[in-house]
Amino acid sequence: xxxxxxxxxxxxxxxxxxxxxxxxxxxxxxxxxxxxxxxxxxxxxxxxxxxxxxxxxxxxxxxxxxxxxxxxxxxxxxxxxxxxxxxxxxxxxxxxxxxxxxxxxxxxxxxxxxxxxxxxxxxxxxxxxxxxxxxxxxxxxxxxxxxxxxxxxxxxxxxxxxxxxx
Amino acid sequence: xxxxxxxxxxxxxxxxxxxxxxxxxxxxxxxxxxxxxxxxxxxxxxxxxxxxxxxxxxxxxxxxxxxxxxxxxxxxxxxxxxxxxxxxxxxxxxxxxxxxxxxxxxxxxxxxxxxxxxxxxxxxxxxxxxxxxxxxxxxxxxxxxxxxxxxxxxxxxxxxxxxxxxxxxxxxxxxxxxxxxxxxxxxxxxxxxxxxxxxxxxxxxxxxxxxxxxxxxxxxxxxxxxxxxxxxxxxxxxxxxxxxxxxxxxxxxxxxxxxxxxxxxxxxxxxxxxxxxxxxxxxxxxxxxxxxxxxxxxxxxxxxxxxxxxxxxxxxxxxxxxxxxxxxxxxxxxxxxxxx
Numbered sequence: 001x002x003x004x005x006x007x008x009x010x011x012x013x014x015x016x017x018x019x020x021x022x023x024x025x026x027x028x029x030x031x032x033x034x035x036x037x038x039x040x041x042x043x044x045x046x047x048x049x050x051x052x053x054x055x056x057x058x059x060x061x062x063x064x065x066x067x068x069x070x071x072x073x074x075x076x077x078x079x080x081x082x083x084x085x086x087x088x089x090x091x092x093x094x095x096x097x098x099x100x101x102x103x104x105x106x107x108x109x110x111x112x113x114x115x116x117x118x119x120x121x122x123x124x125x126x127x128x129x130x131x132x133x134x135x136x137x138x139x140x141x142x143x144x145x146x147x148x149x150x151x152x153x154x155x156x157x158x159x160x161x162x163x164x165x166x
Numbered sequence: 167x168x169x170x171x172x173x174x175x176x177x178x179x180x181x182x183x184x185x186x187x188x189x190x191x192x193x194x195x196x197x198x199x200x201x202x203x204x205x206x207x208x209x210x211x212x213x214x215x216x217x218x219x220x221x222x223x224x225x226x227x228x229x230x231x232x233x234x235x236x237x238x239x240x241x242x243x244x245x246x247x248x249x250x251x252x253x254x255x256x257x258x259x260x261x262x263x264x265x266x267x268x269x270x271x272x273x274x275x276x277x278x279x280x281x282x283x284x285x286x287x288x289x290x291x292x293x294x295x296x297x298x299x300x301x302x303x304x305x306x307x308x309x310x311x312x313x314x315x316x317x318x319x320x321x322x323x324x325x326x327x328x329x330x331x332x333x334x335x336x337x338x339x340x341x342x343x344x345x346x347x348x349x350x351x352x353x354x355x356x357x358x359x360x361x362x363x364x365x366x367x368x369x370x371x372x373x374x375x376x377x378x379x380x381x382x383x384x385x386x387x388x389x390x391x392x393x394x395x396x397x398x399x400x401x402x403x404x405x406x407x408x409x410x411x412x413x414x415x416x417x418x419x420x421x422x423x424x425x426x427x428x429x430x431x432x433x434x435x436x437x438x439x440x441x442x443x444x445x446x447x448x449x450x451x452x453x454x455x456x457x458x459x460x461x462x463x464x465x466x467x468x469x470x471x472x473x474x475x476x477x478x479x480x481x482x483x484x485x486x487x488x489x490x491x492x493x494x495x496x497x498x499x500x501x502x503x504x505x506x
Contacts, residue, residue, distance in 0.1 A: 122261035140401035141265025
């Protein structure tokens, strides 16, 4: 049976090939953490991890993901323990209405891995970029309409330091 | 989205087993095609799913070329190119495009074939010769701030959106293709695209059943490389104008130069006239704007996009000056200008 693994559990692929991963999560798996914002890959509210890489679930057709491991916001915490970035979002008040937060946290978790793996971003070609500018560039695929960005940068920085210490 | 059926392709040699390519589209990462299918601009009856085509997901290095598999993601290609001095331009262009989420999914072959972001192409209530041949062009007298000024026709002024394709044009890359009969051909990216003319819906020289297998980039020293992208916000936006430039000097004379423009052309624009003007000349600052004037003599604005003509001229002149300056300061320098 063709399956898709979501947060460690296997699910049969949908019959209709038009089903996007985002709609599959909502309609078949009843996981509503990944949000439908623009539904056209422009806002990042639906960001999930596919084999550890962040992608827009609204542009992924579920049938193409056979055998892949999907992690949604519901799978970011370890059992009862929140991920360091989730804790940092709480402590920094890094969200307002919260609609885009799950996408931002999935994006931020991937971002932390990308920095650890030393993968470049476009600001690396500038001579005098700062770490905060690098984080802003890497978070630019997650658009919030309420202007909470500054606290998100604080949260990412705190979580990165936490992780380094643990 | 309209209903469609799936054919899966896991090996390019099995292309011949697909019955028909009528009303069919190749589906790679889907970051553009799925979006177009949601808008019902693309309504294929069949998609040929390439997600299981593993062998196209690798980058091979030979003595004289990098062979980038068609399914290599934009992220993987950018990361690879970042560590190669002769591909710096490509990494800069890729990383300036879209977002990490999209680059993780988008593919090398798909990126080259992405469609324009012209508003009127996307709005199915508007006439568009590219979407519906013969229906007219709403952009011509409409909001055309993002539209092309080079290679346009009275039928279409849509700009080509890809950053990567501009870099591939400057690097003189070639696409390798295959068709169901097993015939393979190499097409320079500079010859892959077609000007709109009176058939703007035909965008490339590829056949409907012809699949991009890889993109081959010749290995060679290219001097200082800069991709400069100018846009309304500093991240996650298409280029208003962009310049891809690679320059090397010999005794103060421009020896080797590659120049391509993005955002201004109906296809990734190889600035060949400017290159020819500059090659062999002593590098001086008044030269660069002259070279751009030669290239831009055929440029035509449609009103709201008139500003792109002086903007591309100044941006290209600035980039040339910067790259030549780096060559002067560090003879035989190759790659990006890094301070770190």
